[in-house]
Amino acid sequence: MREGCVVEVGFSEPVARYLCPVTVAAVADRGRQGWVHRSTIDDINMNNRILLKRNINELLARSAEAREVYLPLEGPGGDVQFLPLQEPKELDNLNLNYDQLIIPPKNIGFPQLESLFEFKDGEINPTVPVPSRHILFGLRACDLKGILFVDDFFRKNFEDIYYRHRTEGRLTVVVGCTSPSPNCFCTSTSTGPFIEDGFDLQLVDLGERYLVEVGSENGERFIGEFEELFLDASKDEIHHSGEVKVTAAKAVTLKVDFKEAIRRLTEDDVPREIYEEIAERCIYCGGCLYVCPTCTCFNLFDDMKEGEGARFRNWDGCVFEGYTREASGYNPRRDKCSRAARRYEHKLKYDYQETGISGCVGCGRCLTSCPVNIGISNFIEQLTGLDSKQ
Amino acid sequence: MKNEYIPYPAIIESVREEGPETETFRIVFEDEGMMEGFGYQPGQFVQVSLLGVGEAPISIASSPHHRGFIELTIRGMGKLTRAINRLESGDKIYIRGPYGNIFPFEGVKGRDMYFIAGGIGLAPLKSMIDLVLARREEFGRVVLLYGARTPSGLCFKEEIKVWRELEGMEVRLIADIPEGGWTGRTGVVTELWEEAEPWRGGVAYICGPPTMMKCVVEKLIRTGFNKEDIYLTLERQMKCGIGKCGHCSIGGKFVCIDGPVFSAAGANIEKWGR
Amino acid sequence: MKGVVCLVGKFEGERSVSRILTTCIYCGCGCGLYLDADQGRIIGSYPSGNHPVSRGALCVKGWNSYEFVNKLDRLTKPLIRRNGRLEESGWEEALDLVSRRLLEIGDRTGPDSLAFLSSAKTTNEENYLMMKLARAVFRANNIDHCARLCHASTVVGLKAAFGSGAMTNSIEEFEDADCFLVTGSDTTAQHPLIGSRIINAVRDRSAALIVADPRNIELVKYADIHLRQKNGTDVAWINGMMNVIIEEGLHASRYIEERTEGFAKLREVVKDYTPGYVEVITGIPAYLLVASARIYARSEKAMIIYSMGITQHVTGVDNVKSLANLAMLTGHVGFRSTGVNPLRGQNNVQGACDMGALPKVFTGYQSVGDKEVREKFEAVWGVKDLPAVPGLTVTEIFDRARKGDVRGLYIIGENPALSDPDSNRVRVALQQLDFLVVQDIFLSETAEYADVVLPAAGFAEKDGTFTNTERRVQRIRKAIDPPGEARADWEIISGVAERCGYKGMRYSSPSEIMDEIAELTPIYGGMRYDRLEPFGLQWPCPSRDHPGTPYLHKGTFARGKGQFMPAVYIAPDELPDQEYSFLLSTGRVYWHWHTGTMTRRTSTLDREVPEAYVELHPRDAERMQVIGGEEVRVSSRRGNIEIRVKITEKVKEGSVFIPFHFKEAAANILTNPAVDPTAKIPEYKVCAVKIEKMIKCGKVV
Known part of the structure; x- marks a missing residue:
């Protein structure tokens, strides 16, 4: 077992046998336990x-x-x-x-x-x-x-x-x-x-x-x-x-220069026009985030009738204007372009910077589900086809 | 494992009007043990619920050295906050938290403290001001520069009255639109900076509307303030408060768990839009 | 802590998620979608990957169609008005009351004092039964539905020109067309999966796009030409295009000769509509009109796409006929990816029309005036003396109700108190009725006037079929039980008929109803449930082995020869003047549906556009010194609303636009109930209003 592993979890069979809690460095400050997969353990x-x-x-x-x-x-x-x-x-x-x-x-x-x-x-x-x-x-x-x-x-x-x-x-x-x-x-x-x-x-x-x-x-x-x-x-x-x-x-015939795309994004080397074009063409169906295997954003809302009700969460995401609009009406991502950029930057830059892994798994669903053929592979093709600042 | 989404019942002990559509609620958890164990620091927020209406993040305005209650100052902006503002003492609301990081406190002892606030933005700073004043001797100058669009938009008038009388506390107010016989200064809060005769080496805590914060930070940096000594507390649409729902993300960070307090050195002012 | 313990599973924690294929409830696109159900709740909606319309995609409304179904304020029990208040009751009592009162009114003041509003949101089977209830049980032809308010002009106009009042092509065919003439349709907002096909065609294969719309709609971004006509001048610019086409010899002479009639008269009428003259009427620069005419006429596969901007005028039928003329003139009907495509609004408005929820026809547009047709229906329904005289339309029903001629009204799934023009007068009519039954899934604004409210099952809670805008008859399926005691509309209607003493409405399932429809309806002759798998069939489908019809009028028009029916330009009924100086047009936004009953109960959708607004041109705003977000009062001769200003160049100077989804600022308080003389469709798209700044609390807000 790897260093940092604490103890086999105490759930009764068959629950979570393959999980073990580890004190993960990133969350150690908060004194909380994170979880890693047993399969990453080399025994x-x-x-x-x-x-x-x-x-x-x-x-x-x-x-x-x-x-x-x-x-x-x-x-x-x-x-x-x-x-x-x-x-x-x-x-x-x-x-x-x-x-x-x-x-x-x-x-x-x-x-x-x-x-x-x-x-x-x-x-x-x-x-x-x-x-x-x-x-x-x-x-x-x-x-x-x-x-x-x-x-x-x-x-x-x-x-x-x-x-x-x-x-x-x-x-x-x-x-x-x-x-x-x-x-x-x-x-x-x-x-x-x-x-x-x-x-x-x-x-x-x-x-x-x-x-x-x-x-x-x-x-x-x-x-x-x-x-x-x-x-x-x-x-x-x-x-x-x-x-x-x-x-x-x-x-698998569709190939994109993924590494170069990550480099361009992490170095903020993306012409704004690409995002502008996407933002203009997008019809804001939300399909790309709903079908994305790594999109996890959600909304919370209540429903109630005569004092009885529930709080729900449902899928939500960054392409929607209301997603970041505050009660005061101020919206840090009011313009469509910043919302388009958010999605690509999240997958190809921030995820990578924060976790070392990109949130894009290459499944191509965002293109399949897009009524207007946007999709992350098209974005990468377009980006890496353009001259870099470097 | 704790279910972080479950809020706990609390009772509104008292309500104090701060201004138009703005009230300060003193809140006590129904469960005494819960109240006892509720530890927080200035800068943190709680998620406040009205069942059937919704939930929103609200900064804690009281200071942790006052035990046995928390105070929340709420301006009616949306459906939920307007509904909360219709509540009266004795009514029940639901709270979970505290969440978020905190204003630097221990590390800044001995230094001058500048608090710069706009409108309802004084609420999170008030928690810190109260704590600093409770341990006044451990700090240098304590200056509050406070502005609002209209004089009635200035909150905590009672506290301000007291603070003004305090030795070792400087309070300067300003209103953009002078109304209702306002005799104080007219203008925006950045205009107070010169008057404050800033000393380098101080620490600034800022909270207010986004444009105001941006202007203040720029001004401070121009006048030679260290970026590392400027702390902002940011507001974003927030749903979960625990780094899951994604609404409050800025770049790869979440305001709810990586903030709401950011240093100007870390917060990329230009990129607030992302 | 109490967990949710599954009641169905074999072992602890097992979830009972089920997924069914159904059809989206929103627009006429009719996307195939899956609903996930878990413990009586719909927990997700996803597109079908292979469905010919959705193809793995949906619009935001479809993606979020799971939410409203679950809302706790669904109607769960019948309500009966007692002492002025709606109180819960049992089904027996409610159905007894409904049948007794309707029979009483029919007996006392005659069948024509009863009226029935069916619904384009319910299934074909239910529309059929509502039609049958009106005609077979109460002998009333006063049955109509919201198609009157959207595409009545199409049904009349295209039927006269081509012999069939439906979209000529399939949605799939948009992918091959090389020219689109889009007019009076905000396609990306209202039919997103059609709008997106137009965008792709333009962007990815350089298809030509001409948009004729007074508003700067989303598609304008992609258009080669934007003809920005003055509202209500459509006959003029369409005639103008035909004038150019004939002048330049671009018309399809052989096609005209072989397949049409009445060309000489058309040539005569459009002669006067020179580009210069048209420019005076419409404001469209002559050179743009000429260019558009050339592009459209010279394209091989050209499609006309239109919607309510064409139909909702006092000249709605003329507008539709003019578009039909244009298409026939250039030989652009009767081929794949080539035709005239009215986009039907509601998910099943095509079906509700097909089912004869109209005052003049039985199913499949078979005339009530035709004795043979009546005898056929009489034989199958086991009744005699079906009424031969056409009944009243929606707008006439409310007029007559106000006068006291219509005394009993049974409404399913419609919300005229918000959706009909001059809604203050509609509300008066609703109050005047002796007896009003409203059957719906939520307590609508209309239901608040009802004597009896019957709780209905939603689209996820019953079986049936919808017919989409491309005439595709496809299944909806039950995913969960209705909430509380709510029942499927078909069961409720059958229950009323039964209590009226009619034995001819006993069915064990909607499939049985469809068999009866197929028997009586030539265009639905082959529509049996076993054949509707997986993604439906397009009518006409006359026999059990017929494969359905992707596009109409192949080889010959449904009526034989296509009929040119030239029209002359007539101005809208109410134009701006000194006092009411703005021209108001109404419509929808992408995020909402109709009166908001569903979308305003959907968190993502309601959040995007939470309240009403009036679109105002920046120069008008500057002149009036109003700022974005400011509340103003908008008044017409019929009423006024208070509403926030949204400053945008989407509207022309002097014109304003208000979406009609919001009850808090209901646009239809303002609209003009003047109707087209034949189709009786009201002129939602043009009326005169004034805008005033509001003074609140002694100061300008």
């Missing part, structure tokens, strides 16, 4: 296993007996949704070759709308969800990166109990992406199509079978539960998986 066992594709349904159906299993299900019109399995026959709609989920799985821990507490006659009753054992099966690497980013955000400083309860007891199973959407650029952001660490299990598609990479004790334990469904991986298979990863990376 994990990296056994590779094999899962035959024909065993997947059995694995999922059996897993679902004692857990919620979220997986990509293809619905009407070919839309793939990441939803909890309700009954085994839904497994017929399982689609692990999807290109992109419209909504990243961040809404499992951070729903678009949730109540924080209810009140009646002045009495407050918190509505904190009960933690549950659940599996996110068939995640893409970029989306897990997003989840890990959001985990850190909600855990640092004052930890968010709602997020924690919704994400505790989570097992992540990545299925590496071999069918990217044209808007994906994960190879430029180093966030996919496969992930290096942070997962519990990662599956590599070898045709009839998956190579299963084990990324954590939690993942190891899960395999142990269904030992008979897993085989040992041969050297050939491991070698093959490496080739699959290379091919998968090649399938």
Whole structure:
């Protein structure tokens, strides 16, 4: 275990087995505890296993007996949704070759709308969800990166109990992406199509079978539960998986100069015209922030009828004028241009400066969801295509 | 683990009118132990709720050396603050906090203290002024430069009356629009700076409307004040108070947890817009 | 601390989130969206990735459509007025009262003293039932809905010209068009997913864009030409364009010959509208008109897009016919990405019209005057003597109510106390009624006048279909139960019919109602629920195996030959004068919907634009010495409101604009109820007002 680790958390099985509290330097001043992922700890066992594709349904159906299993299900019109399995026959709609989920799985821990507490006659009753054992099966690497980013955000400083309860007891199973959407650029952001660490299990598609990479004790334990469904991986298979990863990376055709973009932003080397153009074209639907795997902004509001009601939070974000408007009417980001800039600076500059990681995971959703084709990849292409001040 | 979003019931013990649509509320938590344990420092704020209406951040105007209550001075600006201002003593409101960082105190002992405020912006400074005055001998000069758009917009008139009589406290007031028989100075608060005969080596605490703060900081720096000795307390739309909702972000910082007190050396004045 | 314990899950903490595919409740775009439900609450709304309209995107209203459904001030129980106050009651009592009173009024003063306002926000099935209730149960043709106030001119005008009063093309086809003529439509604000397609076409493929609008709307930024006509002079500039096109020989002679009739008369009428003459009437510089005419006529795939800026005039029908003339003159109808596209406002206003919630027609625009049609409906409905004389329109219903001729009114999901012109007079009419039933999801301003208020299910709480502006009939699905005792509109209407002694309205589900609609309605002949998966079908869809119709009038017009119907310019009913010196136009903003019942209960939307404002040109503001944010009094001959000033060059000097969403400063107190003589649509877009500074507390605020 790494220095700074304090103590295994005291939750009863199966809750949060893979978490351990650490005193993180950044929050030590406040005397609060932060959380890091067990999988970043180097004592994990990296056994590779094999899962035959024909065993997947059995694995999922059996897993679902004692857990919620979220997986990509293809619905009407070919839309793939990441939803909890309700009954085994839904497994017929399982689609692990999807290109992109419209909504990243961040809404499992951070729903678009949730109540924080209810009140009646002045009495407050918190509505904190009960933690549950659940599996996110068939995640893409970029989306897990997003989840890990959001985990850190909600855990640092004052930890968010709602997020924690919704994400505790989570097992992540990545299925590496071999069918990217044209808007994906994960190879430029180093966030996919496969992930290096942070997962519990990662599956590599070898045709009839998956190579299963084990990324954590939690993942190891899960395999142990269904030992008979897993085989040992041969050297050939491991070698093959490496080739699959290379091919998968090649399938991601959209490339942007992400490093240069970060440099330009951190050095404030962005012509204002770029932001102006975006601000003018934007129709302020909010789609880019709603679909962003790392956007976490929210609003709080109350609803009440005859003394009874609740306080809610819902997704919100920096493209909206009212988001920063104060009660006095003063608004530090009144002009559209500063709001457009905020979003890009947040992802490509401030996140990077504050955490060392950019908030952009290269999923391309902000372009997919944009009615007027803006998107962060277009922004980066435009920016890095222009002369730098340097 | 503490649920930071849950506010605690408190009772309004008294209400004092400060000016048009502006009131100071003395507030006591319903739970005595909660009140006892409520430790805060000047510069911090609390999140004040009216259930069913909403929640807003309000600076604490009282000084921590007064135990057993907190005071909040609230100007009716939006739906929530106007609703709070209609409350009377005995009414219940909900509080969580305190949040935010604090004005430097220990490290500035022995130095001259300049407080520069505009309108309702005196509220957070008042907490600090009270604390400094309670330990008057540990500081140099204590100067308050205070302006408002109209004379009625000047808050804490009772306190100001007392402060003016105090030895070792200099108070200078100014109003932009002289109304209602105002005999004091007319103009903006920066115009008081020359009168204050500033000594280099002092520390300035500023709170007021954004343009006022910007002008004051620029003026101070022009007259040779160290950036590091200028502290501002910023206001932003804030929802959670705990660095999560994102509304109050400035650059990579959150006003609620990295502020609301910023030094002029750290606060990029030009970039307040971001 | 009490946590939320899931009632459904197999084990502790399991959440029961379900996601259903449905159709957005806001505008006529009809985006496909998913609603997430958790423990009886809608907790999210997301776009469908493959739906042909939404394609993974939504506007801000769609993204936030989850919120209002959950509001605690939803109506949850029937209310009955007792001693002047609305008090809660049970369903039995409320439905008994409604049916008894309506029957009484019908018996005493005749079926024509009853009127029914159906709703463009409810489903096709519910509109059909409301129409059936009026006609089959009460023998009244006095049924209408808000289409009267938005696209009545379209239904009349395009029906006469082409034989069908609907949008000729599909939304997808906007992606291929190479010229857009947008007039009287603030497309990015009102139909964002159509507006964005126009922006993309212009920016990414250099399509041509001509905007004809008195206001400096968002699309003007992208326009090649902005024709900024004086309000209400549309016939003149459209005739002017046709004049240029004919003069320069740019008209499609062969198309005109083969596919249209009445060209000679058109040529005769537009001859007078030379660019110079048009400039005098409209203020549009002659050279811009000429350039626009050339661009439009020479484009291969040209689309006309229009909305209420064209229809809401006393010359609404003439305006629509003129646009139809222009399109036919250049051969720009009847092809992919080429046509005349009225953008329908409400999510289901197309459907409400299709369903015959109109005084002159049954479903599918089958005339009540046609004996064979009546016999067909009589046979299926099991009734005799359906009324043959067209009924009253919305505006006429309120006029007659004021006179005491209409005594009983049943309103579903409409809010005329805010939405109808000269709303003070509407309120008087509502007070005069002997009996008013209002069925809605919230206690609207109109519901406050009701004798009985019936709580209805919202769009997330029932099954059914909506028909979007491109004639796409698509499903909505139940995600959660209605709050309290609220019921789906179709169940409520059936309940009223049942209590009136009518046995022909027993259905187990909306799907069964749709089967009946399909049986009676040629254009909906193939619309069965099993065929509406996943993203619906576009009418006409006459048979079970018909694939639907993406664009109309292919090869031949629905009426056979396209009919040119030239019009001459007629000035608006009320223009500014010495006393009322400003021209007022009303409309919507991007963030809000209609009377705000839903959007003002949505935190993000209400926050963006929390209150009403009047747009005033900077030079007018300077002359009047008012500043932005100042409150002024705006008055017309019909009433006055107090409202804040927003100074902007979006409006022309001498013109003002007020969004009508806000009850605190209701624009429709000011508007003129003068109507188009045939379509009976009121002239919302032009009236004369004066603006006065306000004195408060002895000093200028």
